[in-house]
Amino acid sequence: MGDPEFPPQEPLGSQEDQDTLDVQAMRSNLMGWPQAAENQEMYQPEEAQLGTPQYLSPNVSFPAGYQPQPFQEEGDAQLPLSTNLMMQQLQQGQGTFFQHLDSTYQDPRQGFPSSSALYSGEEARFEGAQQGPYMQEDPAYPFLSGDMGYVPFNMDLPEPEPRELAVQNAKAYLLQTSINSHLSLYEHLVNVLTKILNQRPENPLSMLEWLNRTAQAEWFHPKLDTLRDDPEMQPTYEMAERQRALFVRGGQGEGEQEMEEEVGDTAVPNVMEMAFYFEQAGVGLSSDESFRIFMALKQLVEQQPIHTCRFWGKILGLSRSYLVAEVEFREGEEEGEEEEVEEVVEGGEPLEPRDEEEGEEDEEKAADAIPKPTWKPPPVIPREESRSGTNKYLYFVCNEPGRAWTRLPHVTPLQIVQARKIKKFFTGYLDAPVVSFPPFPGNEANYLRAQIARISAATHISPLGFYQFGEEEGDEEEEGGAGRESFEENPDFEGIPVLELVDSMANWVHHVQHILPQGRCSWVNPMQKMEEEEELGEEEEKADEGIEEVEQEIGPPLLTPLSEDAEILHMSPWTARLSCSLCPQYSVAVVRSNLWPGAYTYATGKKFENIYIGWGHKYSPDNFNPPLPAPIQQEYPSGPDVMEMSDPTVEEEQALKAAQEQALAAAEEEEEDEEEEEEEDLED
C-alpha cells in the first residue's frame, strides 16, 4: 500500500481544524477499510444533529485531491453530496477516536467516497432505521427512509451492535485474500472502480469485463522468481541457447585471418540469395529461418570434409520436420563406416542360401527327406557406388537449425522399389520403423533417403544449355546403352530470356539421372548374379525355371528436356509462371512440379536453383491402393505320400474281403488238390 495520504494527526482543538481533521479522518476512515481488520476502529454512533445542511465553504482546507464538486454525471447528483455533507456534520460532534489510517488510493476522486459511502459508510453511521442487520447490503438502503438526514443516533459509547457486527463480518469477508496473492476482493473492486474513474471510458458498462480482467492481470502477473526458472519455458531457452551457438563465431582471437579464409571460396551456398529468389515466387521459409539455416550449413561445412554443399529443402513430418542438405565430400574423403556396414549386410545374404543347402544335404542323407522349399528369394540388386547414380550425393538432415546434422545412409535399389509402393508420413524421428505392406526394408532414415532420391531424380531441372556433356565421352555402346552419366557446367552459357523459359518446357532439362524400375540409374542384370549363386550351390535340383531373359531397362538419357515428360491425366506435369506479372522485366521464371507438389525451380539470367518443401509424397490422381497380399504358398509338392487319399467305402471293403476269401478258398482247394495228388502219389 502506498504511503498514508493523510498523516496521522493529533486531534486539534479548533473547530475548523476539527472539521478538517474530521473530514480527513472520515475520509481516511472510509478509505482505510483494509486496515480495519488491523485497527479495530470504534465507530461513534452519533446523533444526527442536522438542521439545515451546512454547505462547506470552498475555503475549508481539504486534503490534496479532494474536491467537493457536485457529481455532475448522475441524475441523483444532489443526493450523494448531501449525504457526504451530512456525514461530515456527523463527525463534528465526534470525539477524537478516529485513527488515521493508511489509504490505498493514490488519487481519490470526488465521486468515489460517495459511492463507498452509499454502500458501507452509511450503515455504520446511521443506526436509526430499525431494519435487520443485513439490510445494509441493499443498495437502495440509504434511500429507503424518507428523510435522509433525520435518523437518530446514539451518543453512547461504542458497543458492537448486531448491525455493526454484520457490517464488520461483511467487510471481513470482502477483505479475504485470495489464494494466489495477497489481494482481496475488496481491494480489487476498489482498484477497478478507481481505474474507471481515472480513465473515464465511454460506455463503461460494456467494458466492465475487460476492465476486470486487466485489473486482475496487473496484479496477478507472475514475476520471475530470482531463484527458480520457469519450468515451462525451459525447452525454449534451451533451443535459444543452441541457436545462439550458431551465431557465435568459432574464432579464437585471430579475427582477421578467419575473415580472409571465409571470404575466399567456401562450400557454403548462398542460402540468402536463394531465399530471396524463391520468395519472389512465393515459396520458401521466412528470412530469419533461412538465415538460421545458412548458419547451420556453415556449421556443417566446418564439421565435415565437404566439397560442395547445397540446401536441398525441407520435408515436413508429423512431430518434427527435416532440413536436408545435399553435399559432396572431397575426393578421397569417403567415410569408411558406410562401407563396412554394407559389407556385413552383403556378406550375410550369400551365406544364407549356403546354410540352407548344407542343411538340406544332411537331411537328404537322413531317412526321410524333408520336402525342400522351392521358393528362392529374388536376387539382390547391388546398390550403386558412392558418387554415382542415385548415390551421387550424400545427404545430411537435421530437425532444426542448431541441432546436430545426421548423415543418411546410401540408398539401395530395393528400398527405392519398395518406396514406390508405399505412402507413409514421416514422423520426424530417424529411427522410427516404417510399418507398411509390402514391408519396407529399413527404418525412416532409409525411407527418407529413398524419397529424397526419387524427388531429386524427378524434379531437379536446369535451363537448357547450363550443363553440357563433357568432350571425353566413351561410346554409348560400351556403357551398355545406359547413356552418359556425367556432365559439367557450360562456361559459355548465356542465359535464356525469362519469357522463353516460361513459354516452353523444352528449355528446361533434367540433370539428374532417371531411376529405372529396377531402382538404379544404371542397369544391372540380376541374372548374372544368380548364375554365380548357382555355381556356389551343389547338388541342388536346379530346376531351370526358365532363366528369364531379363530385358535391359532403359530410361530417358541425361539432359532430356521436360517436354518429353509423361503427362498425368492430360495434365502437364510442370507449371511455369513468371514470378510477378506486374513487372515482367525483373521477374524470374518459376517452374512448379505437379507430380511432386512442393518442388519448385527458379531461373533468371545465369542463375537457377531447385528446392523442395513439402510432405515428401508423389501426387496421384487416383487413390492409393496398397498391393494385395501374395497368394498362400504351397507347402509341399503334391505327391502320393502327401496327398490325402479317400478311405474305401464299406461296399468296397466287403467286395475286397469277399474277393480275398474267394482267393483264399481257391488257394486252399488247390492245396488240398495238391495234397491229395501227393498222397495218391505216395500211396502208389
Next chain:
Amino acid sequence: MDSESLLLSLELASGSGQGLSPDRRASLLTSLTLVKRDYRYDRVLFWGRILGIVADYYIAQGLSADQLAPRKTLYSLNCMEWSLLPPATEEMMTQTSVVKGRFMGDPSHEYEHTEMQKVNDGEKVFDEEVVVQIKEESRLVSIIDQIDKAVAVIPRGALYKTPFGPIHVNRTFEGLSLSEAKKLSSYFHFREPIELKNKTLLEKADMDPSLDFLDSLEYDIPKGSWSMQMERGNTLVVLRSLLWPGLTFFHAPHTKNCGYIYVGTGEKNIDLPFML
C-alpha cells in the same frame, strides 16, 4: 488470418514453405482494405490460395460482427479485383463431389462428367448417358466450404459467447500458455458445433459456457490427422492438417497472434489412413 496483421501472420505461417510473393502481399494489403470498406465487413480474413494449373485463386472471407455467422467468400486471380462467390448449397456439394483432379485456374472452366441417368420414356426405363457440365466456380465454393467445415481452427479463448447470442472476438485473449498450447484440446473448430451435445455430463461440468462452445480438435477422426509442431525454437505452435494438406494454423503462445491459411491444390487427402 486477419488482414490487419497480414504481414506478421504470413511470416509466422511460412514454416510450411508456401507463402506469398512481395508483390502479392502489397496488393493484398491495399485491396483487402478496400474490400472491407466496400462490403462493410467487420473483419476480413485472407483465407489462402488454391493452386491451379493455369492460374491460382486467392481467397478472402469477410466476417460480420457475429463470428460464427455464414461468411462471405471472395476470390481473385491477381489479388486486386475481388469477386463475390455464391454461398454453398447442398446441391452444389453433391454435384461437385464427383469432380476429381486439380483446379484449372479458370473460373469459367467447365468439367464434364458423364452420368447414367434413368430416363423415363413412356413406359420404358432405360439408362442414358448424360453429360453434366459443372462449373469450376461451384467446385471452388464447395471446396472452400468443405475445408472451412473440416479444418478451420481457432484457439480456446479467442472467441467468447455472450448471453445475448452473438460470438465476439475476445479482446482480452492473451494467448495460450505453453503447456496448454501443446494439447490438441485447446484448439477448436471454427464452425458451428456438431459434437457438443454428445458430451457426457462430467465433461460438460468442466466446460466454461462462455468459452467452450465449439468442438475441439481432440476428437477428430481419424485420430492423428493433425500434426503439431513447435517451430522457431519452441516459440511457435504450428498445426498442420493431414486431411487437407496445405492448411497451416499457427499460434505464438502468450501472445495474441493466431491464424490459419490454406495454400494447396484443394484436394482432400483420402489416403490418410494408409499414411499414418
